[in-house]
Amino acid sequence: MTLFLLKRILQAIPVILIVTTVTFFLVRAAPGGPFDTERTVSEEVLNNLQSFYKLDQPVHIQYQDYLKNLFQGDLGPSFRYPNRTVNEIIADGLPVTFELGLYAIIFAVILGVVAGIIASLRPNTLQDHLPMSLTMIGICLPSFLLGPLLVLAFGIQLEWLPVSGWGYSPGDKILPVVTLGSAYAAYIARLSRAGMLEVLGQDFILTARAKGLPQWRIVTVHALRGGLLPVVSFLGPATAGLLAGSFVVETIFQIPGLGRFYVQAAFNRDYTMILGTTILFAGLIITLNLLSDFVTAWLDPKQGFVKK
Amino acid sequence: MIRTYKSTLSGDTWVQLKKNKAAMLGLIILILMIVIAVFTPWLTPYSYETQNLALGASPPSMAHWMGTDVLGRDLMTRIMYGSRVSLMVGFVATIVALCIGVLWGALAGYLGGRADMIMMRIVDILYALPFTIFIILLMVIFGRSMLLMFAAIGAVEWLTMARIVRAQVQSIKQQAFIEAARTIGLSDLEIIRRHVIPNTLGPVIIYTTLTIPNVILLESFLSFLGLGIQPPNSSWGLLISYGVETMEEYPWLLIFPGITLSLALFSLNFLGDGLRDAMDPRISKN
Numbered sequence: 001m002t003l004f005l006l007k008r009i010l011q012a013i014p015v016i017l018i019v020t021t022v023t024f025f026l027v028r029a030a031p032g033g034p035f036d037t038e039r040t041v042s043e044e045v046l047n048n049l050q051s052f053y054k055l056d057q058p059v060h061i062q063y064q065d066y067l068k069n070l071f072q073g074d075l076g077p078s079f080r081y082p083n084r085t086v087n088e089i090i091a092d093g094l095p096v097t098f099e100l101g102l103y104a105i106i107f108a109v110i111l112g113v114v115a116g117i118i119a120s121l122r123p124n125t126l127q128d129h130l131p132m133s134l135t136m137i138g139i140c141l142p143s144f145l146l147g148p149l150l151v152l153a154f155g156i157q158l159e160w161l162p163v164s165g166w167g168y169s170p171g172d173k174i175l176p177v178v179t180l181g182s183a184y185a186a187y188i189a190r191l192s193r194a195g196m197l198e199v200l201g202q203d204f205i206l207t208a209r210a211k212g213l214p215q216w217r218i219v220t221v222h223a224l225r226g227g228l229l230p231v232v233s234f235l236g237p238a239t240a241g242l243l244a245g246s247f248v249v250e251t252i253f254q255i256p257g258l259g260r261f262y263v264q265a266a267f268n269r270d271y272t273m274i275l276g277t278t279i280l281f282a283g284l285i286i287t288l289n290l291l292s293d294f295v296t297a298w299l300d301p302k303q304g305f306v307k308k
Numbered sequence: 309m310i311r312t313y314k315s316t317l318s319g320d321t322w323v324q325l326k327k328n329k330a331a332m333l334g335l336i337i338l339i340l341m342i343v344i345a346v347f348t349p350w351l352t353p354y355s356y357e358t359q360n361l362a363l364g365a366s367p368p369s370m371a372h373w374m375g376t377d378v379l380g381r382d383l384m385t386r387i388m389y390g391s392r393v394s395l396m397v398g399f400v401a402t403i404v405a406l407c408i409g410v411l412w413g414a415l416a417g418y419l420g421g422r423a424d425m426i427m428m429r430i431v432d433i434l435y436a437l438p439f440t441i442f443i444i445l446l447m448v449i450f451g452r453s454m455l456l457m458f459a460a461i462g463a464v465e466w467l468t469m470a471r472i473v474r475a476q477v478q479s480i481k482q483q484a485f486i487e488a489a490r491t492i493g494l495s496d497l498e499i500i501r502r503h504v505i506p507n508t509l510g511p512v513i514i515y516t517t518l519t520i521p522n523v524i525l526l527e528s529f530l531s532f533l534g535l536g537i538q539p540p541n542s543s544w545g546l547l548i549s550y551g552v553e554t555m556e557e558y559p560w561l562l563i564f565p566g567i568t569l570s571l572a573l574f575s576l577n578f579l580g581d582g583l584r585d586a587m588d589p590r591i592s593k594n
Binding site for chain 2: 011014015018023026027029136139140141142144145148149151152156240241243244247248251252262263266267269274277278281282
């Protein structure tokens with residue numbers, strides 16, 4: 001187990017390094033600097049700016065500096081807002097995005113697993129077809145469509161829920177979380193249905209039934225662990241999609257999270273901000289993938305990490 | 309001459325697929341959409357950019373079946389022209405992904421050993437990258453060209469294809485007819501082209517059908533954020549993002565493009581699921 005852990009962590013390091021390097025040089029290769037927009041500034045100011053951001057030095061020195069600072073957790077000053085550092089902006093936005101993502105995942109897992117189990121108990125009946133048809137809707141209604149439709153229905157027509165903000169008025173977190181989570185709820189429902197069906201068909205479940213165990217005990221104690229394996233392995237990669245989804249959801253609902261900052265930084269050509277957030281996102285995704293690998297291994301009886 | 313009954317893969321699949329109502333419906337809708345997209349200029353009396361400011365935004369009527377937008381442009385025409393862009397991105401980017409993925413996977417699987425390990429490790433590393441972010445980055449840095457979008461989306465979607473093809477190739481490689489081909493002196497590339505790739509077609513077709521909706525979704529997502537297709541061109545995502553801006557006053561501007569996009573995604577997903585069930589009974593649901 002420790003060896004497996006160590007190996008996976010060691011594999012993650014070059015990936016982060018590649019992301020950093022590629023992003024760094026991509027950003028430097030961009031035509032047009034961040035300062036040649038809108039107003040023209042005087043030579044002097046430009047030079048000052050250049051030296052403030054160390055843009056007057058050779059690229060490899062800049063790269064070395066950046067890596068050195070990155071290693072100490074310093075992502076440098078923002079190009080767009082010179083008096084703020086990227087770290088500060090991230091510190092402002094990350095908790096919001098994290099909260100949004102966490103709620104969305106919780107919503108998706110609860111809804112998805114329950115729907116999946118219900119469907120798997122009576123396959124190919126109405127009890128199966130109804131939730132599974134609903135998942136198709138979840139998959140085919142992307143967040144940038146579902147969000148506005150929910151706003152239109154519950155915010156504008158029915159006036160039940162606020163249509164924007166995050167923690168400003170009661171209930172304003174509901175629509176963003178539902179918007180972000182539904183597609184994942186749909187995937188999770190399909191995965192848990194398939195997983196449960198496979199486990200429920202196995203011999204040890206038959207044994208449990210023969211012993212006369214009640215249905216709920218068979219499902220919760222015996223089948224759930226194996227049946228949810230695919231869901232757990234899905235959660236790691238899902239967070240990557242969740243981050244991308246947060247761009248849209250935070251834009252629609254005007255939530256001051258990292259996703260919205262990232263899209264704004266992309267429009268403003270705030271290169272240090274783009275660079276910093278990309279590295280952060282990559283790190284997050286890799287960490288979560290690792291985590292889901294470990295949990296999968298831990299849940300999987302074949303890998304034998306758990307003592308009998 | 310002796311006649312033998314030949315059960316072809318494509319024939320069997322077709323028989324199976326025809327039984328699946330959802331998949332057939334998807335196929336029909338999809339074909340309709342493609343036909344409409346191709347013949348758009350001849351099907352609509354309106355132009356997609358001629359403005360009629362006096363008319364402004366008007367709800368659906370006999371003259372304009374889906375209403376008009378804020379600038380008085382016929383919405384249905386805009387959606388039809390948008391379909392051309394969205395569907396084209398969907399198909400072209402998928403073809404890019406298909407070519408890279410199949411070649412890469414086939415080579416890795418066929419060569420095996422060290423080459424296989426290195427090639428698949430590269431795929432693993434790329435898998436871990438936050439690609440949506442990278443596409444946004446590329447679009448920002450190098451301008452929002454459609455060509456770049458094809459390449460960028462294609463570059464993301466080939467990874468899974470490579471894995472699928474590699475697994476398939478590894479199992480085919482063990483079979484006797486490959487040995488036979490080698491015995492008669494065919495080169496590696498020739499064997500891959502003539503014997504290996506044709507035998508991986510089943511899973512590749514299934515996965516391709518399921519990739520197209522993903523690509524369309526990605527394009528719409530980028531266009532929605534303002535990073536994809538640029539006006540005066542239109543695409544489903546762009547129309548939806550315009551619709552969102554004015555949905556309070558003119559909800560039809562959001563609803564019709566939304567229905568179109570969902571319909572396309574539904575059709576492709578049902579067709580993909582149906583193909584999977586029809587082609588490979590082993591991995592079908594129950």
